[in-house]
Amino acid sequence: MTEGNFVDYVKIHVASGKGGQGSAHLRREKYVAKGGPDGGDGGRGGHVVLKGNKNLWTLFHLKFKRHIRAEHGSSGGKQTSTGADGQDQYIEVPLGTVLRDTETQEILHEITEDGQEIIVAEGGKGGLGNSHFKSSKNQTPRYAQPGLEGEEKDITLELKILADVGLVGFPNAGKSTLLSVITAAKPKIADYEFTTLKPNLGIVEYRDYQTFVVADIPGIIEGAAEGKGIGHRFLRHIERNSTLLFLIPADARDIVKQYEILLDELRRYNPEMLDKDRLIAISKSDMLDEELKAELKAELDGNLNAPYLFISAVAQQGLVELKDKLWEMLNKQAV
Structure with missing residues (x-):
């Protein structure tokens, strides 16, 4: 997936369908002069529904589709026949998508399971036909209910990547290089800060055909928590990672x-x-000889509250040990 196709934030205007008009029909047949009211109910307006799809990894398919409307319900007919419901409009999204109210920024729902459905805008209820209003005092009501209006609202969809391991580091720390070496992903790599502007996903092939997913996310900078740089756009993507590298x-x-x-x-x-599991990888360690490594170990031991190891993506050093350690951390609960 190219970086330009990775869309993790879209705003959409949704509108559900209006309910159908109830019928005010009076029964008239050849030998039935005054058959009474037989108007049917109107159909329900179509819902706008958010649906999880495990085969999607981005919101790119919604980038240019900013208005989504469901179908209106049909009017009721004679012989108390109910009008057809309006067709629901489905918005398929990747797992890890968060639904917000654009105006209030309140989180309304989160999609975390394949096939999970959430009604974003509920279709209007169909109006009742005149057959509901007949009584001993009013045997031929000539009125029926109109259908209720649907809902219209502005929503924001944000994607929080569902990966097993999130790569955390300052710009130009070598995250994209590492991802390109241990997975089949081909992120943009260059020797300047903020080469990665959007997350890249890669699948690491482990032993016995087992795999786990790694997300290379834009480099963090001081002040990212306040939104500096690409702050919050970066940080929300590592909320769901079970392990941080x-x-x-x-x-x-x-x-x-x-x-x-x-x-x-x-x-x-x-x-x-x-609270997440953490592992520290000292990258570009091919620049260190054994003496420098020993000095660095003496400095790091006791000062880091997480396990660490030395690796070099370019020189292919320490990568097997890195995969082994990550696999062990990801599967320690299953053991």
């Missing part, structure tokens, strides 16, 4: 400080993020 380059000025800054941004955005 922190990538810090070996040539960083202070590895411990970088890790603490990343942790602090996650804590300020959502303290629950710190």
